Amino acid sequence: MADKRYYGQFCGLAAALDVVGERWTLLIVRELLLGPARFSEMMENLPGIGPNLLSERLRALTEQGVVTSAPVPGDGRGKQYRLTPLGEQLRGPVLNLARWGMGFLTEDTVGTSRATWGFLAVQAMIRQSEVPEVDETYEFVVGGEIFHIAVRDGVAHARRGHGTDPVLVIDTDTDTFIRVGAELLSPFEALATGKLAISGDHEAVQRCSRLLGLAERRTRPVG
Template structure:
């Protein structure tokens, strides 16, 4: 890749950073961890990046097989980007990095941009693998005006955009509150008392979900 940064080191970490170490690249992957997205959707959720730079970063990720461009059902001219199997391998380390980074969020950071997708990313980062329920159920998170769903099947979790009409649990709040809970700035109980979060579902589903998220 002419003109691209290369650390010139025989090291797996350096080789990985040759691909994802450029500014904005991790945040582009962050958007696709939540689900496939169109170019304009990513531009809207990445305030500060220019279209030319986004196009360049996407092109690099496609060339390395981290993401792929797919046609949009019902739109012959449209395309959306999604992670490949190679890109999906970034999910665990990136969620770990997000979870690690939340300890550094401070009150002043709330003056910055926040998106519904980032609120749901905070929820994803909170999942504790050995506390995933053994029963099959789903939890819907209504983050602002955007619905997202966590499906639990066979002891594994799947994260999706969109609502689930058969959800066993529905949690409604704004993106800022979800991030604050993930960063341990406030507890869910404080948010409930302040009317900033709403929970609908059985006591058992609530207990299983909050335990999985390390909140019980």
């Protein structure tokens, strides 16, 4: 790590960038926000990084106390990486960055997408100021990945897996879900073209739309 460059500034932002500002680092954190992962799984999910660079980034994050590794349960030789409690504190900033970055997505920047990224996308889209007063569950099937939003006591939480008695189910592919979130495609256009299917109570659909900032949404101007 002797060749690592530091900003050398007595500033919290600069100190944070010293830890996570290198290329690929936050994308590694993104993968680990989804859960523990083996080295091979991260290589598969981060096309273009290269094994040496991934090893270097993981080593740096481990030295900073952001990432740790442990044997894979039931596999004496396997090892998986996970975020430490310190690393888990990056969830909020990463989701805020993802929400901010959606405004920069264009049809010209379309690239690799994964169903599990839909789970992070929906977390980024949740607006706690629009949480419904009624306790209910919304289920999402995005590219085969299943997750849900549970609204309980005025707080909305996104969790992986099936929800309990969902009042609506939203089914779509990963690209469509991200395009809707990035305002490249309106929910109405996605419904009309069959790329998005919604089943459930109409009023619950409206509440969920407000929660995710999709109510009355139109596609943003391009160019």
